[in-house]
Amino acid sequence: MNFLRRCWRVIAEPTLVRRLMMVQVVLVLVMWGGVIAIIVHNGGDSSTYLNSAKSFEAVISVAENLASQPVLQQQTLRIIDDALREEFDVSDLHELGPMLLVWQGERLVYQSKGAPTGLRGKGAAGLETVYLEGVRYRARTLRSHRSDTLLTAAAPVGWVNVFVTINSRGYFLLPLVISLPLLPLPAWWSIRIAMRPWRKVAQEVAARGPHDLTPLQFRPPHRELAAMVDSVNALLLRVSQSALRERSFIADAAHELRTPLAAMRVNAEALQGQDNGPVQRELLNGILSSGNRAGRLVGQLLQLMRSDATGNEPHVRLALDALLQDRLAALSGLASRDGIELELAVAEPVCVMGQRESLVSLVDNLVENAIKYSPPHGVVRVSLSRAAGRALLTVEDQGPGIAPALRERVFDRFFRDPQQTKSGSGLGLAIAASAAASHGGSIELGDAQGGGLLAQVQLPLCWGQV
């Protein structure tokens, strides 16, 4: 039952292949029906039979000449009748084929097999229509000039004719009848072959990444498809241009914000160096920490814009251990401000395929987070090793950690732990996760030894290191 339903769904589902096949089948059926209609209308081949007047005159002559020898007459007429009807092969259904009746006076001297005895024309010139036992016949009646011999040639008219024609003209109709049910297979096959360029275009479109707005590579030479591919490419170009404009606008805006933020910082810090009362100091600290947050947010927005924009840049071989050493050295200034120690443990050299900028933002965001949530004089431990054919980077802090229920959600942009007391943008982990994903890696959060957050990043290794 399920199988049937699935079959039906495949058939009922509108596809171009199905549509083309339906059109073909309908056209063939219409043509076939037309042929049958013409046969029915013209009375089929029987008309040629009914018009063979010379033959009928020959029959009359024979009947007259052999009137004295009834047996011989009967035999001879049978032979001529069979010869006349030879091409109208109706096998045993004689009442469907053309038929011949010969009278001499009121005596029926000959009748074809299956011919009803009462079938006798009135003798009008040309063809006439005779009804007998509910069957309509076209009939021609000839009267001898020399004697009282009368001949009626008749053929049943209507749908029965079709069968006669099919039977007699089988060599002509048979291929059509046989081919009709078999037509779908070659039709389906040929349409599939004809549609191959179409599928190729569809595959290329399906294989694209969400940020891939480059024009389609495959441009088929076929006019219909080429026009479509051209319009798709034109659309892609427009979309990518508008995306570029939007991104560069956000990047410019973020960029332009940096100078005033720097100015605010420098002025506030210079003011901090002056003699201030405790209230002023507190207010200045508020300004500075807001300035820090704004600066960090602007930096992260730029990172996000860039990670969206550089999704297609080539990946190169990178020594992750050296990169970590550089980044941690650069971040050690931030750490030492709060008296936090950074530690790096590299078990062995690790090489990954990646984009430097993106991996830097991954490392920076994880380590900055760890520093931010560390208690004063805490330790942030970073380790790098190879495990199960992947690069394994871990960042451990001694902060409050993240409740297991929230560990998935903290990767959402702008999501922040409601219990959190530290200021933050809620973008750091989202950026790190997006960077890891663009490298075919992943980030998992867990519990560090002795409390705190453990972030585990897995990245694919270079070829040859796996």
Add this chain to the structure above:
Amino acid sequence: MKILLIEDDLDLGNGVRIALSEQGMDVVWVRTLDDASRSLAHDGCDLVLLDLGLPDGDGLTLLAQLRRNPVQGDSGGLPVLILSARDTLDDRLAGLDRGADDYLVKPFVLAELLSRVRALARRSYGFDGESIEVRGLVLHAPTRRVSVGGRAVELTASEYALLKMLMMRTDRVLTRRVLEEQTLPGSQTNASNTLDVHMANLRRKIGEGYIRTVRGIGYVIDQQARGGAA
């Protein structure tokens, strides 16, 4: 010390000028490349703070010009610190490749700016034959002599090179890789162990409390002593 500050933003330029003046530095602040060239040609300076996006052009062109045709009194080593909002790796490399000595991304922390300005000044004075001094540890570049609290210390060439690098960039962690590459060329095999051995010897000679290890990352000499640091 005379500092030429090239920054077109009024608030930022004024803030930096005041902050640096507070530290006893002599700051000349200009807002265009034209004024900067004129000031460099007439008055010269000891250090340049350079913004990149200026109203009459890109700061990098001034930098290239400065490196091609050193102004009067500059032997080609005039320290240039770029202050820019452009933060990509490519931007930084472009700045450093054109001959900048350092690159600081806006918004920066004032303490970091001061630290880097001091480090640059020290580096350039070091080349000029001045001494570098950190909490009683003195390195005299021309004579390659090192003393701790007035007591002379004998160092090997490698130990001296390591100490000089760290002292010229106080407060900044130098990675093990950089130290290995810069001071121990040729020792490809077991460079890591060699570095550890040299550092241990150096520490034994100058005493504890100067060189701080950042485990797995590198070494740093802090300008101010750090409580509880190894």
